[in-house]
Structures are given as C-alpha cells and as structure tokens.
Amino acid sequence: MLIYLFLLHGAWGVSVSLPKPSAARLEVMCEAEAKSRHELLQSWVARIWQSAEDKDVSPSRFHETDADGEARRYTLQVDTEKLRRAAGPGRRLVVSWTTGGPKRWAIAHNLALSVRQNAPQLERIFVFIALDPDAVARAEAAGFQAVLNENSTDLQDDIWKMRWLILTTCISIGLEVLVVDSDIVFLADPFQQFFFDSDLEAMTDHFFPAEQLWATWLRPAEHINTGFLFARPSRRLLDFLTEFIDLHYHAYEGPTLRDGMDQRVFNKFVMGKMETFPPEVLTRYENLAFPGLDWQNRTSRFTPRSTWRIAQATALARSLRAISLRILDPVCISHGMNYFWRKAYKLARCGGVPGGAPPVVHVNGVDPKMYFLRDRNLWYVDDWGERMKDAFFLTYEHPRGLSLADDFEVLVAALELAAYFRRRVVLPDRMNCANNPAFHIYKLNETMADEPGCTYDYFAHANGLYEVYSRVKPYAIEAGVARDARFAKLASASLPTMQELQGGVLREQLLSLQGNASAVAFGPAKVLRISEDVRLLRDGLRSGHFGLRMNAEKVFSCAYQEPLIGAMACLDEPYVEEFGADAMCDADSFVTGCGPVGICCCWPFWGWGEKLQYFTGVPWDLPCNCGLSLCENFQRSEESCCRHAGSTALFPVTDPGVFYCKGNGSWSGPTGAEDSNTYTSQALIEFASSKRTAAQSFETCSRDRLLRRGGAFRETSLRECNLQFSAYLLRRSMWPQLRTWLAWVFEERRGLGNSSKLIASMEGTLATDNTGFSAEKLAHDVDQLNYIAAGGGDIPPEALRAFRQLSTTFKEFQAGGARRAVEEDFAQVRAFFNRALHVPDFSFELSRLGDMTAFDMSGVSKRVMQSDQREQRDPLKDLRQDLQGPGCSWLSFS
Numbered sequence: 001m002l003i004y005l006f007l008l009h010g011a012w013g014v015s016v017s018l019p020k021p022s023a024a025r026l027e028v029m030c031e032a033e034a035k036s037r038h039e040l041l042q043s044w045v046a047r048i049w050q051s052a053e054d055k056d057v058s059p060s061r062f063h064e065t066d067a068d069g070e071a072r073r074y075t076l077q078v079d080t081e082k083l084r085r086a087a088g089p090g091r092r093l094v095v096s097w098t099t100g101g102p103k104r105w106a107i108a109h110n111l112a113l114s115v116r117q118n119a120p121q122l123e124r125i126f127v128f129i130a131l132d133p134d135a136v137a138r139a140e141a142a143g144f145q146a147v148l149n150e151n152s153t154d155l156q157d158d159i160w161k162m163r164w165l166i167l168t169t170c171i172s173i174g175l176e177v178l179v180v181d182s183d184i185v186f187l188a189d190p191f192q193q194f195f196f197d198s199d200l201e202a203m204t205d206h207f208f209p210a211e212q213l214w215a216t217w218l219r220p221a222e223h224i225n226t227g228f229l230f231a232r233p234s235r236r237l238l239d240f241l242t243e244f245i246d247l248h249y250h251a252y253e254g255p256t257l258r259d260g261m262d263q264r265v266f267n268k269f270v271m272g273k274m275e276t277f278p279p280e281v282l283t284r285y286e287n288l289a290f291p292g293l294d295w296q297n298r299t300s301r302f303t304p305r306s307t308w309r310i311a312q313a314t315a316l317a318r319s320l321r322a323i324s325l326r327i328l329d330p331v332c333i334s335h336g337m338n339y340f341w342r343k344a345y346k347l348a349r350c351g352g353v354p355g356g357a358p359p360v361v362h363v364n365g366v367d368p369k370m371y372f373l374r375d376r377n378l379w380y381v382d383d384w385g386e387r388m389k390d391a392f393f394l395t396y397e398h399p400r401g402l403s404l405a406d407d408f409e410v411l412v413a414a415l416e417l418a419a420y421f422r423r424r425v426v427l428p429d430r431m432n433c434a435n436n437p438a439f440h441i442y443k444l445n446e447t448m449a450d451e452p453g454c455t456y457d458y459f460a461h462a463n464g465l466y467e468v469y470s471r472v473k474p475y476a477i478e479a480g481v482a483r484d485a486r487f488a489k490l491a492s493a494s495l496p497t498m499q500e501l502q503g504g505v506l507r508e509q510l511l512s513l514q515g516n517a518s519a520v521a522f523g524p525a526k527v528l529r530i531s532e533d534v535r536l537l538r539d540g541l542r543s544g545h546f547g548l549r550m551n552a553e554k555v556f557s558c559a560y561q562e563p564l565i566g567a568m569a570c571l572d573e574p575y576v577e578e579f580g581a582d583a584m585c586d587a588d589s590f591v592t593g594c595g596p597v598g599i600c601c602c603w604p605f606w607g608w609g610e611k612l613q614y615f616t617g618v619p620w621d622l623p624c625n626c627g628l629s630l631c632e633n634f635q636r637s638e639e640s641c642c643r644h645a646g647s648t649a650l651f652p653v654t655d656p657g658v659f660y661c662k663g664n665g666s667w668s669g670p671t672g673a674e675d676s677n678t679y680t681s682q683a684l685i686e687f688a689s690s691k692r693t694a695a696q697s698f699e700t701c702s703r704d705r706l707l708r709r710g711g712a713f714r715e716t717s718l719r720e721c722n723l724q725f726s727a728y729l730l731r732r733s734m735w736p737q738l739r740t741w742l743a744w745v746f747e748e749r750r751g752l753g754n755s756s757k758l759i760a761s762m763e764g765t766l767a768t769d770n771t772g773f774s775a776e777k778l779a780h781d782v783d784q785l786n787y788i789a790a791g792g793g794d795i796p797p798e799a800l801r802a803f804r805q806l807s808t809t810f811k812e813f814q815a816g817g818a819r820r821a822v823e824e825d826f827a828q829v830r831a832f833f834n835r836a837l838h839v840p841d842f843s844f845e846l847s848r849l850g851d852m853t854a855f856d857m858s859g860v861s862k863r864v865m866q867s868d869q870r871e872q873r874d875p876l877k878d879l880r881q882d883l884q885g886p887g888c889s890w891l892s893f894s
Contacts, residue, residue: 072246072249074242074246075165076129076149078129078169079148080169082145083170086125087125088125091174091176093170093175093178094125094126094127095128096112096126097131097149098128099135099155100134101134107363107370109138110185110380112128112139112142114185114380118188119188119359128145129149129166131149132148133148136148157251163262164245164262164266167231168242170233171233171237172238176233177231178190178230179229180227180228183369185373186359188351188357188360190333190360193328193329193350193359194230194328195326196232198326199232199234199236200230200231200326201325202226203227203335204285205364205365207330207337207615210285213283213290217575218574218575218614219572220264220267220682221263224266225364226262227263228360240280248262253679254728256677256679256728257677259675272311274291276311276312278313279291280313282324283327286329308689310689331348331358332350334360334362335364335365336361336362340363341458342447343447345358346446346447361378363378368462371457371463371466375480388486388490391477391526392526393490394421394527395530396529396531397530398411398414400453402431403432404627405627407431408456411428412596412628412630416550416552416555417534418475418476419554420521420541420555421520422474422513423528424477425475426477426479428479431455432453432454433453433458436454437609437612438618455478460599460600461601464597466478490526492525492526494529494530495528495531502546506547507546507548552644556596556597557652558594558595558596558630558643558658559595559642559654559658560661561593561602562590562624562662563590563592565667566707569614570613570614571669572670573672577670583613583617584670585613590602594625594632595624595628597658600626601624602624630645632645636661641660641661671703671707673704677701677709681701687737688732694741694744695744697725698717701720705717719749722745725745775810778810781834784838785799802829803832805825806829809821809825
C-alpha cells in the first residue's frame with residue numbers, strides 16, 4: 001500500500017510515494033502533533049516555502065514508484081525554465097492549452113491570433129501548454145510559444161486537471177499567471193480590468209452578480225467561470241489549489257465518478273471554504289464583499305441551521321489570511337451569453353468608452369462555438385479559401401417585423417430552395433428580435449436597436465439547425481459570412497423573376513442536376529440572389545407551377561419537438577424549493593408539437609431560454625416547433641406521431657436517428673441536478689453537512705436517476721443511491737451521518753413492512769433483494785434477530801420463533817431430512833427474511849480507524865468477495881477488525 005504526498009515550494013515540485021511502513025510512521029506523526037494528514041502536509045509546505053523564499057533554485061521532481069502504483073502529481077511535467085524565459089522580467093504569463101487535433105487546434109489557433117491582432121503586447125508572454133507533440137509543431141509553425149507536458153498517460157484526466165496544474169506550476173516558480181480556455185477571444189488587453197488586490201480574479205457566468213452571486217438556489221457553476229483565472233503567487237494559494245486537486249484527483253471514487261465539469265467542482269470547493277468557521281475564502285465583486293454564502297429566504301430546503309455540521313478551518317488556515325477571490329464584471333470580461341446574445345457591452349463603459357467592446361469574450365454558453373465565432377465575425381483563422389472553394393450560395397431579402405411563425409416559415413422556405421438549387425442559403429440576420437421572450441428583461445430592445453435584426457439563434461437551438469442543415473446537409477451558412485468583404489467580391493447573379501421562370505428555365509436548371517453530383521443551379525455564379533418572396537417560389541415548386549413538382553420530404557424530416565426537461569433551470573429542485581411550485585416552469589406548460597428536425601424553439605441552449613425564468617422570472621414560452629406548419633400530428637394506434645402536412649404515410653421516411661413519435665415517458669415536478677451521480681453531488685455535500693435529511697437527499701438522487709440514468713423503479717434507485725452515499729460517507733469517516741443514512745435506507749429497502757423484491761444491479765441485471773437463501777445467510781439473520789431482540793429491539797415474536805424453527809429444520813435437511821419441510825418453514829419467515837436491521841453506533845469504534853482514504857483500495861473488493869469466509873457475527877468487534885484489512889475496501893465499493 002502507498003500513501004502519496006506532494007510538497008511544493010518556490011521553484012520545487014516534489015511528488016513522493018510512501019510504502020506502507022512510512023505511511024504508518026506518518027500516521028504516528030499526525031497523532032503526535034494532533035493534526036490531520038493534510039494539516040501536517042500544510043505545515044511542511046509552509047516551512048519549505050519559507051526556507052526557499054528569495055532563492056533562485058531550479059525546479060526538481062522525483063518520482064518514487066514500486067509495484068503498487070505511481071505517485072500523485074500536482075504540477076505539470078514541463079520545461080519550467082522555458083516558462084520563466086517567456087514570463088520575462090515582469091514574471092507574468094498568459095497560458096492556454098491544446099492538443100494537436102484539428103478541431104481543438106483550430107479553436108486554440110483562433111485564440112492566439114486574437115491575441116496577436118488585438119493585444120499584440122501580450123503575445124511575448126502568451127504560451128500554449130501542448131498536450132502532445134503535434135500541438136507543439138502546430139503552435140511553433142504559427143509562430144507561437146508552446147511547452148510540452150510530458151509523460152501523459154490519460155489525456156481526459158489531463159484535460160480535467162490542466163488549468164489547475166498550470167496554476168500550481170506557475171505559482172510554484174513565483175509567476176503571476178492568467179489561465180484561459182482556448183475558446184477565449186481577446187479584443188484588447190484584459191489586464192486593465194484587474195484590481196490586483198486578490199489571490200484570484202475570475203470571470204463569472206452571472207448576468208446580475210451584485211444581486212445573485214453566491215445564492216445557493218442557483219446552479220453552483222454560475223458563480224465562477226474557470227475559463228478565465230488570474231492568479232498571484234503565494235504559499236497560501238498554492239496550498240489551496242493543491243488541496244483542490246488532491247480532493248478530486250481520481251476519475252472515480254469507489255463506485256462514483258468525478259463530475260466531468262471541473263468548473264462546477266471548483267465552485268463547490270470554494271463555496272465549502274466560504275462556509276468554514278472562520279471562512280477560508282472571502283470574495284469580492286466591485287465594491288461588495290461576500291464573507292459567506294447567500295442562503296436567501298427561509299425555506300423548507302434545509303434542516304434547522306442549528307443542526308448543520310459546519311467544517312472548522314484548519315489550524316494552519318486560521319493562522320493565515322483567507323484566500324481572496326475577486327469576481328470580475330461579466331460585461332467587460334464577457335461570458336458568451338452577454339456578448340453573443342445580449343450585446344450587454346453596448347450599455348456599459350468597457351475600457352472607459354461608452355459602448356466599447358469588452359477586452360475578453362468567452363465562447364461559453366453558446367453552441368456550436370464555431371458557428372458563433374464565424375457568425376459574429378470573431379474568427380481570425382484564414383480558412384476562407386478552403387471554405388469557399390466548392391461552396392455556392394443563395395441570398396434573399398428576409399422581411400422585417402414578422403411573427404415568430406412567419407419568420408421561421410420564410411427561413412424554412414429559403415432552406416428548401418437552397419436544397420433544390422444545391423446551394424447554401426445565407427441565414428438571415430433580420431428576424432424580429434421582439435419575438436424573443438427576453439426582449440425587454442435583458443434589454444435587447446436597447447442593445448439590438450442599431451442592428452438589422454436577430455439571427456435564428458435568438459429563438460431556436462443553434463446547434464440543431466447548424467448540425468442538420470449546415471454540417472450534415474449542405475443547405476446553409478451563417479449570416480456573418482455576408483459581412484466579410486471578400487463575400488461581396490464573389491461572382492454573383494440574380495435569379496430570373498417568377499414570370500420568367502415559368503418559361504421553363506427553372507425546370508431545365510433543376511433537371512440538369514440529375515446525375516451530376518457536382519452541378520449547381522444557375523451556375524457558375526458563386527452567389528445567386530433571389531428578389532422574389534421565397535415562400536411563393538417554394539410553393540410554386542411544390543405545386544408543379546414551374547413544370548415539375550418538388551418534394552419537401554426529401555429536404556426535411558418531421559420530428560416530435562419537446563423540451564429537454566433536464567436542462568431547464570426553472571425545474572431545478574433548489575429553485576423550486578426556494579420560490580415555490582408556482583415559480584416552476586411545469587413540463588405541461590411547454591407547447592410541444594411536430595416540426596422539422598433541427599429547428600426547435602424550446603431548446604434555446606445554453607444560458608438563454610433554459611435559464612431565463614430562474615434568473616428573471618420571465619418564462620421562455622416559445623412553441624417547440626417555432627410555429628411552423630410544415631409538419632402535422634397523426635395518431636398511429638396509441639402513438640402520437642409526426643409526418644409532413646398532407647401526407648398519409650403511417651410510417652414516414654425520415655433521416656436516420658429521427659424520432660417522429662412522442663416518447664412514452666412524461667415528467668412532473670422538479671428535477672435533480674445533472675451531477676447528482678458524482679462524488680461532488682450537492683445532495684452528498686448537503687447530507688454530509690446535516691443540511692438535508694436522508695429522505696430529501698434520496699429524492700434528489702432518485703429524481704436524477706429517473707430522468708437521466710434509466711432508474712424507472714424506486715427500488716433500483718434505493719440500491720444505487722445507497723452505493724453512492726454509503727461509499728462517500730465511509731471514505732470520509734463521517735460515522736454519525738453514515739449511521740443516519742444506513743438506518744433510513746435499510747428501513748426503506750428492507751424494513752419489515754417492505755414487500756418489494758426488485759433490486760437492479762449496477763450492471764443492469766435484475767435480482768431479488770429478499771430471496772437469496774444459504775446456511776450462512778440463515779445463521780446471519782438468526783444471530784441478527786437475537787442480537788436486536790436482546791437489546792430491546794422491536795422484533796415480532798413470531799419472526800424469532802419462525803427463524804429458530806427454520807434453523808432447526810435446515811440442519812435436519814443437511815443431515816438428510818426432507819426438502820419440503822424446509823420450504824414450508826421458509827414460507828413462514830418469508831416476510832421477515834433479509835429484514836433483520838441493525839445499524840451500529842460507528843462514532844466510537846470506527847472513528848479509531850482514522851482516515852479511511854489511507855487504506856489500499858486496489859483489487860481488495862474482488863479478493864474479499866471471492867473468499868469463503870462467513871459474515872461476521874459480532875457487528876461492532878468484527879466490523880472494526882475487518883475494516884482494518886481488506887473489508888474496508890469491500891464496504892466502500894459494495
């Protein structure tokens with residue numbers, strides 16, 4: 001068994017693996033100094049940091065391993081001298097990271113080019129951490145600095161930890177560092193927006209941080225956007241970040257996975273530190289200070305505050321100042337929703353200029369990123385020639401001031417014509433902004449007043465239309481392409497008038513495309529301009545007015561459009577509990593229906609419609625099919641299905657993967673958080689802090705399982721949620737909470753009044769929870785019943801008599817007696833079998849074991865479950881003995 005230590009100071013990064021004897025000595029030292037393992041390591045870090053101050057020492061790492069595994073690493077494996085040289089005398093870096101894969105590099109390259117063009121003074125301190133040699137080659141070929149992170153063995157794990165490892169690495173060598181995601185765009189120098197008064201300065205995803213920052217009913221990931229973090233080096237910050245990495249080091253903790261969104265995990269970590277006594281993190285926004293979390297109104301969400309278990313700050317943390325964290329203005333250090341959608345900067349003074357562009361834009365909350373970068377003309381990579389080489393375009397005049405339905409009818413007509421002509425229609429930017437439900441509350445009426453109108457993504461799921469009609473089917477291209485000066489230089493032609501087209505020219509053009517995959521209508525002009533109403537032209541082609549009849553079913557598949565319930569923030573459990581059921585956007589309130597696949601106005605992701613109601617109280621009430629009449633509903637047996645209007649097909653032909661019938665499932669009530677199945681689930685955290693009851697915590701877990709994990713049965717959720725909660729509490733030695741949880745869940749799963757049999761295993765196979773029978777199991781139940789009865793437990797007398805009789809009969813059967821007698825006696829205990837419940841008081845006996853996470857977890861579960869040992873009879877003595885060995889791991893995993 002190994003215990004892994006990590007020490008950081010000045011320019012040194014040290015990772016050490018301790019064999020079992022050394023680990024035991026460490027525990028003795030902890031006991032001698034009355035400190036936890038982390039507190040002891042903190043004190044060592046502090047002393048080493050102090051001894052190394054003002055020394056110019058080269059970074060060094062050593063990595064001791066043996067057959068049991070590798071040491072943990074808390075810094076990058078990079079050439080830190082190269083980082084120092086790039087930082088220069090100012091000892092400051094701007095750092096991002098990327099792989100050399102074409103998609104990742106394209107976004108990263110755009111970031112670097114935005115720095116070069118809009119903040120050229122920062123290019124000399126801008127560095128990529130390359131996750132593979134190809135990324136180094138690409139960056140250097142483009143003239144940018146790159147440093148390779150060596151010896152990577154798990155790319156996904158590296159990506160999860162990368163920003164945190166960049167921070168610890170730079171801090172450990174005394175550098176200030178701005179760490180940015182690769183989907184950032186620089187429009188100016190962002191350092192002018194910093195206050196330089198905090199350990200960390202960070203972006204936020206809030207719209208209204210002064211009112212809503214650290215509100216606990218909001219999704220935790222809203223508070224800090226980790227895609228933009230500026231850190232000033234200090235020993236305290238280094239210890240803080242190292243602890244964060246250490247607590248979330250592994251992709252799995254027992255049976256429970258790590259949340260894939262490190263931003264959400266870090267927010268919860270910070271919120272936990274804000275709540276310690278005294279607080280270990282203090283936050284600021286503008287001239288406001290936030291000494292703790294905002295618990296908002298008095299609600300039924302939590303148990304009485306007097307019962308909460310608030311963590312105490314460590315002794316070392318109490319001796320040092322708290323970590324200071326400043327949240328930056330979300331307009332001038334702009335998240336994607338504020339820039340790409342609200343254009344909030346027009347009402348601000350970024351850079352001291354009224355309406356001036358923000359220095360930084362994060363392409364978050366908008367999907368797909370490439371579409372928004374290109375459409376809003378923030379794409380700096382010169383791939384124009386490659387994109388335009390084989391593309392032909394169609395443009396038209398989109399009428400202004402239409403209703404939502406008419407706006408989309410015109411758009412769909414243009415898409416259909418583009419399909420027939422084998423051209424890409426330039427999507428409109430003149431749709432009626434007033435149809436957006438956020439038009440007034442987000443002040444679009446002011447920020448969009450000088451714009452020609454809105455693009456489709458103000459109303460519909462951007463990725464749906466882009467994916468179906470731009471990437472998969474070559475029918476569309478973003479509106480922003482027409483604003484590029486090079487587009488105006490493309491050869492163009494005008495489509496003849498409707499009257500002229502009736503002479504047969506349109507028929508000839510479309511027939512000429514048959515059998516010629518590379519041909520386009522009305523070529524060779526790159527741009528074909530339509531001056532007629534595209535709806536009239538489309539209708540004429542459908543009706544045969546031009547000498548041939550076109551079929552829209554070849555262009556669009558009809559699908560049943562309904563909201564993605566799990567994404568709607570106005571259904572979030574904390575939001576509903578905070579403001580009541582009347583504030584909830586009930587699932588029945590959405591206008592579902594039939595529409596062309598990919599065009600859906602109740603999937604307005606991300607950061608827009610699905611959060612509008614919970615941020616502002618204004619509902620996102622657009623119909624799912626955007627008001628389109630292209631598709632209609634029909635009944636097929638007991639199914640509600642979709643097909644093209646006027647069709648009689650019972651089984652419509654659709655594109656692969658299209659669901660044209662309404663699903664059988666329905667949803668009612670609040671939803672559990674999407675990270676409820678992780679080891680940083682808010683349900684786990686709040687139950688461990690005694691803020692919520694076991695029943696409330698299970699409700700969150702089961703809601704998530706029912707919505708997202710296929711947990712259709714309550715009994716299934718009881719099993720899987722029990723695995724998650726008991727493993728979490730056991731690993732953290734939270735004995736009182738563990739006993740509370742087990743007492744509740746055992747009663748729910750195996751209480752005497754519980755007649756349910758169904759339990760689903762994690763592998764999906766079905767098993768019964770109360771029919772397994774063996775001599776060992778029978779002896780265990782008899783011993784448990786006797787133990788509970790002797791202690792005054794409420795055991796029905798008939799249960800004890802029946803079990804004792806069955807025990808006698810079974811022994812006779814083993815000696816050659818009749819099987820039928822066993823079956824008859826078993827029928828008498830059937831209602832009580834596997835229902836003997838006893839939860840011991842863990843707090844005294846098991847707390848003597850110390851930190852459960854110190855025990856070796858590797859492969860122990862398999863060894864224990866393969867052994868032939870019977871279950872131990874004395875629940876306290878033998879459980880403690882077993883936990884000192886491999887049983888610790890078995891209990892954690894089982």
